Amino acid sequence: MSEKLKIKLSIADRVYPLTVDPSQEEGLRSASKKIDAMIKQFEQSYAVRDKQDVLAMCALQFATQVEQKQIITSQTSETAFTRLQNLDKKLSELLRK
Secondary structure (H helix, E strand, O other): OOOOEEEEEEEOOEEEEEEEOHHHHHHHHHHHHHHHHHHHHHHHHOOOOOHHHHHHHHHHHHHHHHHHHHHHHHHHHHHHHHHHHHHHHHHHHHHHO
16 A cells, blocks of 8 residues: 655645555645646736635636536547437447348
């Protein structure tokens, strides 16, 4: 079993101490940087009064990206399944001849 790492992440000018698996560290640090970059972008683009508003918009943006990927993956899977069904049907017909 691997040792846990104690790391500190800074998000929206706050430090969050975390204990994580070493395999998670890179992803967490990358996500933290993306959140901070998105915060800066929202603050520059919109009149923001409160960090909570900016964090809510960041959460919405990230959640939307995840949902869109799931929708696209689902549609791709359905298309692939339909194509495979059609191919199976054609192959079955050819093998019966």
